[in-house]
Amino acid sequence: MIEYVGNIDDFWSKQFADYVLPHKVNVGQRDHFHPNYSQTSAEILQAFDNEVPCKEQFMSAVGAQIGSISLICLEPGQIIPVHKDSFYKLRQDHNVDIGDCIRYLIFLQDWEMGHFVEFRETCITKWNKGDVWKFDSVSEHYAVNASQINFVTCQVNTF
Numbered sequence: 782m783i784e785y786v787g788n789i790d791d792f793w794s795k796q797f798a799d800y801v802l803p804h805k806v807n808v809g810q811r812d813h814f815h816p817n818y819s820q821t822s823a824e825i826l827q828a829f830d831n832e833v834p835c836k837e838q839f840m841s842a843v844g845a846q847i848g849s850i851s852l853i854c855l856e857p858g859q860i861i862p863v864h865k866d867s868f869y870k871l872r873q874d875h876n877v878d879i880g881d882c883i884r885y886l887i888f889l890q891d892w893e894m895g896h897f898v899e900f901r902e903t904c905i906t907k908w909n910k911g912d913v914w915k916f917d918s919v920s921e922h923y924a925v926n927a928s929q930i931n932f933v934t935c936q937v938n939t940f
Contacts, residue, residue, distance in 0.1 A: 783900045783920050786885065786913040789842045793889060793935075796834040802826035802854050808861050823859035828852040829870075839935055843885040843913060847875060848939035852889075855926035855933075863923045871938045879918045886914045887935040895928025 808823040829851050830836065836850050849870050855861065868882035886898070888908045898905040900922045905914065916922070926932040 783903045783914060783916045783922075786843070786915050788909060788911045789887070789913060791911055792838050792842075793835050797889070797933075800834055802828045802852055803832055804828065823855065823861060825859060825861065826854035826856070833935070839887065839937055840939075843887070843915075843937050843939075845885070845937050845939035848937060849874065850938070851936050853934050853936065854931050855924060856931055857895075857926055857929050859926050861924045863921055865921050866918055868918055868938055871940065875940065877940045881940040882918050883939055884916055885937040885939070886916070887937065888912045889933045889935055893928045893930055893932070895926060896932045897925045897927065899923055 804827045805824050806827050808825055830849055833839070833850050833852055839850055840846075840848060853861075866882075866884055868877075868879055868884070871877060871882055872879060888910060891910045892906060892908045896906070900916065900920050924932070924934075
């Protein structure tokens with residue numbers, strides 16, 4: 782299940798002007814279900830939960846009362862290979878079944894040529910800042926930054 786939810790007004794740009802994502806996270810075989818991913822495919826920048834400026838506003842914008850949140854930055858040339866989300870933190874913190882988990886993907890900037898997100902049934906390009914998509918744990922997807930500028934998104938996980 783992948784569906785477009787709508788567009789939210791930009792409340793984050795000013796707070797993110799000088800914000801540096803605090804973690805470098807290796808994306809590799811442990812994160813993906815196929816054994817061909819034996820090497821790190823990206824070292825993405827991330828922020829989690831209370832590290833995310835405007836956390837409560839992001840949660841509220843998608844109607845989430847309970848959940849987790851993260852920011853992801855794919856720098857130029859990075860990919861996150863095909864995978865399904867495990868919602869690990871959400872399931873651990875709230876003892877919820879994976880089948881009940883939902884992710885809202887919020888695009889924090891206008892689309893640039895080379896930014897790409899694909900689900901089995903939907904390719905997402907040409908988005909506008911603030912566009913929101915919703916998907917579940919069954920939806921295989923990947924993301925690519927073949928542009929020359931960073932590609933930053935926010936993920937709100939809930940049930």
